[in-house]
Amino acid sequence: MADSQSKLITILSVYGKKFSELLNDVPPYHENVSAMVSEFRQAVEKAILADIETAAESDLDNMLWMKIHYAVIDSYRKQISKLRPQAKSRPTEARKLEAQFVKFVKSAMHFYSTFIQQCAITYKVVELKPIINRLRVNAKFPRAASSQPVSAKITKLVIQSCHRSLICLGDLSRYREVNTFHNDENSEKLWRPAINFYKLALQLIPSNGFPLNQLAVIASLEGSVLRATYYFFRAISVESPFPTAPANLELAFKKFLKSGTQYPKEEMPLSELIACFLRWHAMLYQTYSGLHKPPEISELELSAPMGQLEILFQEAIKTGKVTTDAVNTIAVINLSALSFSLRRKSFNCFKLLLSLIFKFMSLMWTALEVELKSKRERFGTAEVRENGLSLTSRRLLVGLRIYSTWLRGNISELLAVDELRSEIVSDPFWKVYCSALVELSSIYTSTVVIDSDSLLKEDVELLGFLPCRRGLSSIRQRAEQMTFDEIEESVSKLHPNSEIDLRIADILDDAISTTRVDKVPILYENQSFIFLATQSTSPPHSDVMMNAMVDLLLDEPDPPGPSLTTPYSKANWGSATQYSTFSGLSSISYDNSPSFNLHSTSTTSIFPSSADDEVLEPTTKKIDQRPIGSQKSNATTIDNATGTGKLNPFNFAGSFFQPPQVQRIRAKQAQIKNTDVE
Incomplete structure (x- = not known):
């Protein structure tokens, strides 16, 4: 069989060359072209x-697409482009040409x-059954008892082949909308089929950047530079990044810096923020992308x-203009850029991005704390x-859940790097973070946590995102190893209020795990967060230390945290596992394996949200209650004048000795104080 297959492949290769010659002589709708297309499809x-x-x-797969389907599409594209200026004077000819093109697609x-x-049926890969159902194709799989088991290698190859087919379906849908005489580029519905195909491919194999790059192309066609930037960065920040995504992102940034952008309707209220954000990232990207000699930017x-x-x-937060989509898109772009700048060994850019991330986290935590404190005192x-x-x-x-996962x-x-440790430890963010955590945990001490085996919609959207991978826990950590069907079944069907509770539980869980790290200036004791004031300075930067830092942060991961077979309990926060690798920075491979999610049919929202733009009613469903925080909120207060944590003496038995908690606090303060000496 191998010999016959080799002969067939040789014949197909020759056949492809003849087909190319044919397209040069006749139009793409010629009957000979249609006949050769049909024969080639059947043979492949x-x-x-x-x-x-x-x-x-x-x-x-690629031979069929490039030598046959794309070749015909390109021929139609040239014909349509040639006729487009005369379409109004030659409407019948234009209508017939477009009809032929649509027929081919x-x-x-x-x-x-x-x-x-x-x-799927031939190789008995039942994992693809949900995909087939989505495509509305009738398929009858053989009974498991009568079918021979399929090897893991064959299953993987079948899934990869079907993944490429889904991308081809998305590309065909996209080309159908682009190559017409009456495009309405502002119509959201035009791109929906293509987006859905790409997201099916993304959910199928979350580690591949190909569909993400294609989604960036659609975002560019829609005029959203922000979403295009998001998807190009996402296409870079996966295990198998799309090879030309960095160059594509550079082109998008150059176009933006040269001519600006027209914002989609949903982005108009934040146009000033988006413009400033994109301009800053575009300038920074030029200095660390490594694609060309960096410009002289001070x-x-x-x-x-x-x-x-x-x-x-x-201002966007205060005025309520900020949206879930904007907050999360900005967060993912920041984290992706941070990871990419480290790969490019650009220390100064890395520090600037890290500083911006800490500033944005501080603003978000401050806004949340202000509301919580005000409502708690009033009601x-x-x-x-x-x-x-x-x-x-x-x-x-x-957005805070994304940042807290990354931080964890x-x-x-980050703190293991000498050149970063002091600056990070002394950042004002930690005081803001601790103060907000105190407020959050004081209110949600016995909140409801529902079925921790539920994936929220943003979890599915960010499957495969390397910068956050090592901070994931519970089902979010296992999700990338799930089948398409398992992911579908795990997507949350909770009441929106319960989803909020679940987000808060994860955020507090991440915070507790973060405080377990040496030199983090926050202590978690007796179900309370305590800020440990510190002052320090960073040592000067050197190329030698930069290389050492990259080696440390890009080191291959240790075995990941909790066992995938061990149930994770949000109630047992004290045993939260500490992760030990700067995620998203492992070596890059360029094998095309695939990626992701079809829960949003909207082309204007990256992060589907069930609780974004509606007034939520309290849930009436009876659910299991599990503690996710302290039972007393007065164990810790933050002194606004000194920024230090105060222990409530009534929480300790006796006042003439130092409790173990105080000893641990002072030991950690001494450890942080000696950071520069180490």
Whole structure:
């Protein structure tokens, strides 16, 4: 069979060259072209279904797409572009050409849909059944008892082949909208089919950047530079990044710096913030991307806009203009850029990005604390829990959960770097963070945690995102090893208020785990957060130390935290596992394995949210109650004048000796104070 397959592949290669010559002589709708397309499809499908290993080695999937389907599309594109200026004077000819093109696209889409079905049935890969159901293709899988087991290697190859087919389906949908005589680029519905195909591919294999790059292309066509930047950075920040995503991002930034952008309707209220944010990242990216010789941009030019960014972001929060989508998109871009700058060994850019991340986290935590404290003092703790948070705070919680996951997974490695430790430890963020945690834990001491085996929608959206990987726990840590069907079943069906409780539980869990790290200036004792004031300075930067830092932060991970077979209990926070690797910075490979989620059909929202823009009613469903914080909130207070933590003496038996807690606090203070000496 191997010999016959090799002969077939050789014949197909020759056939592809002849097809290319044919397209140069006749239009793409010629009957000879249609006949050769049909024959080539059947031959490739037959070869893949007969021996997928040999077909994969010969890259038949790509051969079919590039030499046949894309070649025909490109020929149609040239014909349409040539006729477009005269479309009004030659309407009949334009209408016929477009009809022929749409007919070809439909036939290609039908082929790929049925190919996925045939591939799954032939190799008995039941994991693809949910995909087939989404494609509305009738497929009957053989009973498990009568089918032979399929090797893991074959299953992986089948899934990869179907993943590429899903991307082809997305590309066909996109080309259908681009190559017409009457495009309405502002219509949200035009891109929806393509987006859904790409997101099916993303959820299928979360570690591949190809579909993310294609989503960035659609965002660019829609005129959203912010979403295009988000997806290009996402395409870089996965195990198998899309090879040209860094260059594509550079082109998008250059275009933005040269001509600005027209913002989609949903981004208009934040246009000033978005413009400032993108301009700063575009300038910074030029200095660390490594694609060309970096321009001469002074550190002052990069540092000065940060103050304006901080003001604009704070104003967006105060006025309630900030959306969940904007907060999370900004967070993911910041974390992706931080990771990418480290790979490029750009120490100054890394420090600027780290500083911006800490500033944005501080602003978000401050806004949340102000609301919690005000409502608690006016209405009492029980009333706050019952009535819930404001719309703005609910939006911020989703972003804070992303940041807290990143912090949990990376703070240990950051503090292990001599050149970063002192500056990080003395950052004002920690005082703000601790104060907000005290307020949050005092209100949500016995809040409701529902079924920790639920994935929130933002969890599915960020599957495969390396910068946060090591901070994940429980089901979020296991999600990337789940099948498509398991992910679908695990997506939260909770009441929006219960989802908020789950986010808060994760945030507090992350915070407690973070405080376990040596030199973090926050102590968690007796279910209370205590801030430990410190002052320190950073040693000067050197190239030798920069290389040492990169070696440390890019080191391969130790075995990950909790065992995947051990149930994780949010009630047992004291045993939260500490992660030990700066995530998202492992070596990059360029094998095309796939990625992700189809829960949002909107083209304007990256992060689907169930609680964003609606007034939530308290849930009436009876649920299990599990403690997620302290039972007493007066164990710790923050002195606004000194920034130090105060222990409530009534929580200790006796006043003439130092309790163990005080001894531990002083020991940790001494450890932090000696940071510069170490």
